[in-house]
Amino acid sequence: MTTTETIGRPAGSPTQPSATAIRRRKTARRARGALRSTGYVVVALILGVGLWQGAVEVYNPPRYIIPPPSSVWQSLVDLLTTGPSVPGSMWPQLGSTMEGTLLGFVVGGAAGIVLGVLAGEIQLARRLLYPYLVAIQSVPKVALVPVFATWFGFGLVSKVSLVVTLVFFPVLVNTLQGVVMSDPDQIDLLRSLSANRWQRLWHIRIPGALPLVFTGLELGVVFAFLGSILSEIQGAQSGLGVMLAQFQTNADTEATFALLVIMAILGFILNTAMRLIHKRVVFWEADGAAQLRTTTQNG
């Protein structure tokens, strides 16, 4: 048998799979990958909850310290199924928390982006802003809660104010860095066309900064949720944090745990949504680069 015969395909068969076939195979592979990682998550959860239930049954600690997962599950179901019209329902509280989170995120994120671009483009602005940035970064934001309470009371404005201070910083710093670090070759290309400063900012610096802007926003949305809950625990009229504080006062540890689970899920949803938007908007970014950056900044 000659080499050509070994390598060659039988006559008539396509030498290359069609584009649709390749795409279909890619989709299938991705679906299989997603299914497998979901499988691992499920197994891990079953193992963890099983260990927890087993430990509680063996050592039998007081319920107000560690409740068994079964009764946490019961509380969770109660929380989720109590309709918004019933007094003591979780849903209006959840709405209140989300309102504070999203409002603060939008305001803080917008302020961070605008000032970040400004400080990135104009050196004078950067220098004047710098001491304030250091100050904002250094102050533990929780310590601002009483100040906001004095100014704005215990309503939405106080909550949003805390969220804004938390979201603002990571968004601003990342935006600034993105604008400052734009590709010098791209800038030169525009300069060779006699582009003015505004054109360079609009066509290169801002789009070039988007990957980092979204890294900032991904961090920001997590901080926004955190800030909302934090402000509620410290004292507010409504929100999941207020509920949590009440549960703890009543030593209702099952409900506390159930609420923590709900908060974890909400945090996950917010983060995932932001990641998806990031991937969609900054579609040109290399796979994995974004995630790596967010992870390193979080840690």
Added chain:
Amino acid sequence: MTTPAPDTVAPATDTEALAVRDLTLRYWSKDGSYVEALTDIDLRVREREFVALLGPSGCGKSSLLRIICGLTQPTSGEVLYHGRSAAAVSRRVGLVPQAATLLPWLSVLENVKMPAKILHLPKREAHERAMELLEMTGLTGFTKHYPKQLSGGMQQRVSVARALLHDPDFLLMDEPFAALDALTRDRMAAELQSIWLATKKTVIFVTHSIPEAVFLADRIVVMTPRPGRVSAQFTVKAERPRGLDRVYPESEELAVSIRQILEEHEKGAPA
């Protein structure tokens, strides 16, 4: 439009298109030393001429190109386009940078049309011209692709098409094919020749490859390493269009003598 008929082969005219006079570039480098990058550069380029700036890395050929496009200010001397200073006419220049430098958030078509946005050219004309150029560079099927999806050679073609969009008189190319593999590089050189023959631009082509310079250029300007100065100039007489599959004995000899000069430079012998 890809392969021009022989009668469209326009030789360089005698009109002086670009003049570089007594140019020097000195600057303080980051490590604190004073660098004399370019010394007494005098260069005349005729209209529609293809000039290769050839030299080892660090000879200042890229700096010279940057000065010619107005990106760097020379310490002394001047650059004149058709007798006028560079600042006034930089729109007549199309730059092909070393890395293709496409904007990753724009599609191929949008990248090619980018100069029109900067220069406020009419949209429809820019679109038509971009489509023509993409056809000429063999990218018609890739207008909606994004740079990430293209090979290095294709990215560089987009870069060439973009540089031609505003119909500049000058095409300034800074080692445009240096990052490509040898085969792609040869093919790109052949394509560049036909584009040049079809568009009748004045080209200044920076390279450190002797074969590339000999294949493409009408005239080769050889530069010495630091401080960069013009050490020799050669005219390449081989007829156009030149083929990759043909041997030009005269050009071969030229390549050998250029190599000797470059080697002498390396030994530090006076140029």
